[in-house]
Amino acid sequence: MSDTSKQYAVAIDIGGTNVKAGVLSRDGEVLARQRVLTEERKGGEQLMVKLINLAKSLISEVGKSKQQFAGIGVGTPGLPKDGVIMSCPGKIPGWEGTHACADLTKATGLPAVMDNDVKVIALGEGWIGAAKGEKNFVSLALGTGVGGGVIIDGRIYQGEHAVSARLGHMVVEPHGKLCICGNRGCLEAYCSARSIAAAAIDHVLRGCETIILDLADGDIRNIDAKTVFDAARRGDPIALEILDKTAHHLATAILTIMQAFDPKCMVIGGGVAAAGDLLLEPLRKIVKQYAWTGPGEVVDIRASTLGDDAGIFGGAALVFAELC
Numbered sequence: 001m002s003d004t005s006k007q008y009a010v011a012i013d014i015g016g017t018n019v020k021a022g023v024l025s026r027d028g029e030v031l032a033r034q035r036v037l038t039e040e041r042k043g044g045e046q047l048m049v050k051l052i053n054l055a056k057s058l059i060s061e062v063g064k065s066k067q068q069f070a071g072i073g074v075g076t077p078g079l080p081k082d083g084v085i086m087s088c089p090g091k092i093p094g095w096e097g098t099h100a101c102a103d104l105t106k107a108t109g110l111p112a113v114m115d116n117d118v119k120v121i122a123l124g125e126g127w128i129g130a131a132k133g134e135k136n137f138v139s140l141a142l143g144t145g146v147g148g149g150v151i152i153d154g155r156i157y158q159g160e161h162a163v164s165a166r167l168g169h170m171v172v173e174p175h176g177k178l179c180i181c182g183n184r185g186c187l188e189a190y191c192s193a194r195s196i197a198a199a200a201i202d203h204v205l206r207g208c209e210t211i212i213l214d215l216a217d218g219d220i221r222n223i224d225a226k227t228v229f230d231a232a233r234r235g236d237p238i239a240l241e242i243l244d245k246t247a248h249h250l251a252t253a254i255l256t257i258m259q260a261f262d263p264k265c266m267v268i269g270g271g272v273a274a275a276g277d278l279l280l281e282p283l284r285k286i287v288k289q290y291a292w293t294g295p296g297e298v299v300d301i302r303a304s305t306l307g308d309d310a311g312i313f314g315g316a317a318l319v320f321a322e323l324c
């Protein structure tokens with residue numbers, strides 16, 4: 001039974017550059033926001049101090065009594081389970097093994113809940129974003145890497161070892177490009193922002209005729225996924241070819257996800273989602289063409305609507321879903 005006297009949540013989103021935090025109400029209003037630099041290299045202990053200070057500072061900033069807070073929700077990189085960081089490969093030294101929820105509760109007196117950042121964002125999409133009101137959906141975050149979140153009956157599907165939804169490492173091209181995980185042909189090796197930029201750089205180095213290098217001010221180091229989207233919007237054939245391949249690989253993944261989960265919708269977020277309909281329109285067409293479905297079963301492909309605040313909406317959604 002939800003305790004509706006507990007109207008507010010503290011939400012914390014640990015990103016690679018910033019830790020963003022906020023106080024949100026049960027109806028999704030953001031009452032306060034704060035952000036500090038993550039400074040990953042300074043390690044887990046210092047990060048924990050930052051989280052505690054952010055939580056305390058936000059609670060005092062909004063001037064609400066502690067009894068009105070349902071708790072603190074945290075999205076973290078890596079794999080947390082039961083409030084403990086089980087693994088965080090190569091990101092924040094010393095973050096692994098941190099009892100983050102217990103530490104936050106001890107310092108603030110509020111219950112705390114934590115999950116992987118991408119899964120938390122998926123929950124936020126269902127609370128107040130592109131999948132608002134949907135009970136069964138899957139989100140894909142196409143950023144530097146590719147992450148996923150599977151929501152079943154309104155809750156994050158965790159799997160046996162809390163490592164579900166590693167959707168970036170679904171193989172979409174057998175014997176394909178080497179992925180950062182060591183396997184070949186993963187979705188992440190084709191559809192992450194990093195992979196899209198790498199494909200463009202490869203074309204430039206091979207001397208292909210393209211405006212991509214011009215759009216990057218003649219410096220190959222400036223080429224990112226956005227450069228490719230800008231070039232595609234201007235009709236550049238190489239950029240359009242890269243986007244076409246991205247759409248096909250993404251469609252392959254989505255078709256498999258559809259068969260596994262029968263989701264109502266797919267939410268596409270992260271930096272690559274900035275391509276908008278340039279990517280989503282062909283993606284919808286390919287999925288529709290190849291989907292093996294009954295009437296009305298083709299998944300609805302939507303762009304994320306949470307924007308920059310996705311992580312804090314997710315953190316609050318986690319609090320209201322798990323602690324009320």
Ligand SMILES: [Zn+2]
Nearest residue numbers: 169179181186
């Ligand atoms: Zn992989």
